[in-house]
Amino acid sequence: MKRIYMDHNATTPLLPEVLDAMLPFLKDNFGNPSSIHWAGRDVKRHIEEAREKVATLLNASPSEVIFTSGGSESDNLAIKGIAFALKEKGNHIITTQVEHPAVLNTCQYLESIGFCVTYLPVNRDGMVDLDELKESVSDKTILITIMYANNETGVIFPLKEIGEITSLKGIVFHTDAVQAVGKIPIDVKDLNIDLLSISAHKLYGPKGMGCLYVKKGVEPIPLIHGGHHENSKRAGTENTPGIVGLGKACEIANRDIEPQTVHLTKLRDSLYNSIMDRLENVVLNGHPTKRLPSTLNLSFEFIEGESLLMNLDLEGIAVSSGSACSSGSVEPSHVLTAMGVPLEVAQGSIRFSLGRENTEEDIEHVIGVLLEIVNRLRSISPLYPYKKTESG
Numbered sequence: 001m002k003r004i005y006m007d008h009n010a011t012t013p014l015l016p017e018v019l020d021a022m023l024p025f026l027k028d029n030f031g032n033p034s035s036i037h038w039a040g041r042d043v044k045r046h047i048e049e050a051r052e053k054v055a056t057l058l059n060a061s062p063s064e065v066i067f068t069s070g071g072s073e074s075d076n077l078a079i080k081g082i083a084f085a086l087k088e089k090g091n092h093i094i095t096t097q098v099e100h101p102a103v104l105n106t107c108q109y110l111e112s113i114g115f116c117v118t119y120l121p122v123n124r125d126g127m128v129d130l131d132e133l134k135e136s137v138s139d140k141t142i143l144i145t146i147m148y149a150n151n152e153t154g155v156i157f158p159l160k161e162i163g164e165i166t167s168l169k170g171i172v173f174h175t176d177a178v179q180a181v182g183k184i185p186i187d188v189k190d191l192n193i194d195l196l197s198i199s200a201h202k203l204y205g206p207k208g209m210g211c212l213y214v215k216k217g218v219e220p221i222p223l224i225h226g227g228h229h230e231n232s233k234r235a236g237t238e239n240t241p242g243i244v245g246l247g248k249a250c251e252i253a254n255r256d257i258e259p260q261t262v263h264l265t266k267l268r269d270s271l272y273n274s275i276m277d278r279l280e281n282v283v284l285n286g287h288p289t290k291r292l293p294s295t296l297n298l299s300f301e302f303i304e305g306e307s308l309l310m311n312l313d314l315e316g317i318a319v320s321s322g323s324a325c326s327s328g329s330v331e332p333s334h335v336l337t338a339m340g341v342p343l344e345v346a347q348g349s350i351r352f353s354l355g356r357e358n359t360e361e362d363i364e365h366v367i368g369v370l371l372e373i374v375n376r377l378r379s380i381s382p383l384y385p386y387k388k389t390e391s392g
């Protein structure tokens with residue numbers, strides 16, 4: 001059976017070029033980069049080259065890049081690190097209701113130890129309201145953490161405007177840019193960003209690897225204490241293959257960002273247009289234009305996303321659903337709920353997230369299979385009001 005992967009917001013395959021760059025560091029280049037002798041020096045040089053590649057992609061300085069174990073650790077280091085560093089100054093943090101759990105649960109933990117958190121709502125398009133953001137700022141606000149692009153809907157937040165607010169008010173600004181890096185150009189200086197999280201496995205690099213951009217002069221308290229690695233912000237002997245892989249992935253992302261945007265936009269639009277032409281009662285979840293080129297979140301009314309997902313999986317097609325089965329009942333995602341998507345519409349949602357290796361043929365194949373499954377599921381759904389009767 002033909003296998004098609006359209007779940008790139010969950011993770012991406014490792015690019016062969018990235019694997020090739022990593023392999024020497026799993027074999028002969030085993031040295032500890034802190035060692036003074038030849039074995040360490042050579043590895044150290046490659047780590048610093050990787051740091052430069054990450055910095056180039058973000059328009060940062062290499063010394064502002066801290067390697068971590070992934071997006072979740074980067075979010076934790078940024079949010080807890082700043083909360084702990086500035087707790088004498090204030091105890092208020094602002095975020096949104098639609099963040100990744102790595103941000104939401106970190107904020108909830110901080111609430112449990114005395115911090116106050118405002119979770120900004122979003123509108124039906126999944127967009128935050130800047131006036132609401134401005135109104136929620138107080139003289140106790142120490143940190144604003146708002147994602148760059150949403151993992152479920154692909155909605156891109158107005159970071160430039162948020163950065164203007166935070167720099168005017170002297171508030172630290174963190175963004176979880178895990179879904180945006182490599183898909184849209186990012187300039188941390190232009191956007192006034194203080195901290196920015198990256199995960200390697202969302203941009204064709206290895207799992208368990210990420211980094212945090214920390215602007216010069218911003219000083220989060222470390223989560224992991226130990227040696228003086230990573231500018232004393234994150235202790236532990238470096239994950240050298242992972243670091244080299246992340247560097248390579250960033251170099252490729254930087255090189256290919258324009259052609260990839262064209263490629264993904266074309267595929268996504270042809271997927272969307274064919275579905276809308278050929279099926280009724282399909283709803284787009286997310287902003288119509290301010291969205292990642294790769295992400296398409298659709299609700300197929302009158303059926304459950306979970307059944308659609310499982311039926312697509314049986315046909316070799318990997319997507320994800322906007323709802324998750326928990327203790328027997330299907331719970332809609334917190335993102336769609338925050339957007340005010342009605343429960344029964346949210347339950348029929350599916351996220352297609354496209355990637356480099358997807359082709360026009362993949363799209364055609366998926367459309368054919370999808371039409372057949374949606375029509376079949378609707379024909380047996382007690383919720384579907386437009387059923388054809390047997391003999392007229």
Ligand SMILES: *Cc1c(COP(=O)(O)O)cnc(C)c1O
Pocket residue numbers: 009010069070071072073100102147149150151176178179199200201202208209210
């Ligand atoms: C995947 C993801 C994370 C977590 O990254 P890991 O490297 O898997 O820990 C954080 N935020 C967003 C938006 C993500 O999509």
